[in-house]
Amino acid sequence: MPSAPPPSQDDPSTPPIRRRPGGRTSRIRTQVLDAVRAELGERGYDELTLDAVAARAGVHRATVYRRWRDVGGLLADLLDATGDDDWQPQDTGSLRGDLAALNHENLAALTARPSIAAALIAASFRSEEAARGLRRLWEDRYARCEVIVSRAVHRGELPPHTDARRLLIAATAPLYHQLLLLRTPPAAELPDHAATDAVIAATAGAFVTSPPADDD
């Protein structure tokens, strides 16, 4: 995935977390976090319990309680693990292509059935620990995406003082807004439209770090 939450779990070709070399401890963590994802995706936050996670993971309840303590602990660790990958935004050769690819990844993650991304965002409205973990994950994802803007500046597509974060949020926010808040059906053209609109804005001088004195 993208600037958004959990990428890899929705894509079976990449492991959900970087598997550290061997070790029973790391194996148990992988089993438990895989079980959290499955429970969260299938049943949602309300039904998430340490007992159900332990049973699905095939791990002793006592181990899960000792190491993760409660549902907040499980979600925080899941979010940390999700950020612990080597995801990078695609390099398509153009700003518009890069932003559209990012939006398509986000759309796929948010409309997967079940969507772990959507479930984690929903959980962040319930659990302070999930909210903190998700904030760290978003921050990391947007930071990784800044290369999209620096590449475009380097290619001469954008003025040098473009505010990368502001451009990235303009390009990605409409999709989250429509799918998660407005709950409109995901229109096929939404990822490309939002990317195109952000590129038009950026090349016309929006998102500059000191905005033009434009007081009309």
Place this chain on the structure above:
Amino acid sequence: MPSAPPPSQDDPSTPPIRRRPGGRTSRIRTQVLDAVRAELGERGYDELTLDAVAARAGVHRATVYRRWRDVGGLLADLLDATGDDDWQPQDTGSLRGDLAALNHENLAALTARPSIAAALIAASFRSEEAARGLRRLWEDRYARCEVIVSRAVHRGELPPHTDARRLLIAATAPLYHQLLLLRTPPAAELPDHAATDAVIAATAGAFVTSPPADDD
């Protein structure tokens, strides 16, 4: 308020719902919905119960159970009542001014303590009835905001085939994205930045109903 959820409750100068002429039934509804807002703002969805609402409203429990049935029924009615006002977007004389005013209203509603807007959005992740009610409310608010775009077209600020909804979402989504999803501190310049960026995009030809063939 704005394109967003509940406006008036955050502003004591306007009544939270249009008070229909007299009647015990409408008086009870007003008392109950005021109590729902207060409970939701102070305690959140998890603590919202019909008993607490009845006690705070000073209305018989049996009446509340008979008329609203459950928490979902209360939230759905609150959202309907919230939409039943005469809110209109401000007419400042310019597209940028109108969009900035809208964003400032949204920022105020989302950062009020307590914020009923934020509480209702959080509830929509929990309750299907709240989600449906909120979707109707957003739809109504964005429809009312389309006059911002038609006024700008009429003034010659925008090309005639501008997609009003797409422009409005581009102008308003970044603020919701940052406050509710990324949970970044609300920067003072955010409402104006998002409005300015959307105006730059729109005047440069973004948001047109048939987008330019731009396949770079």
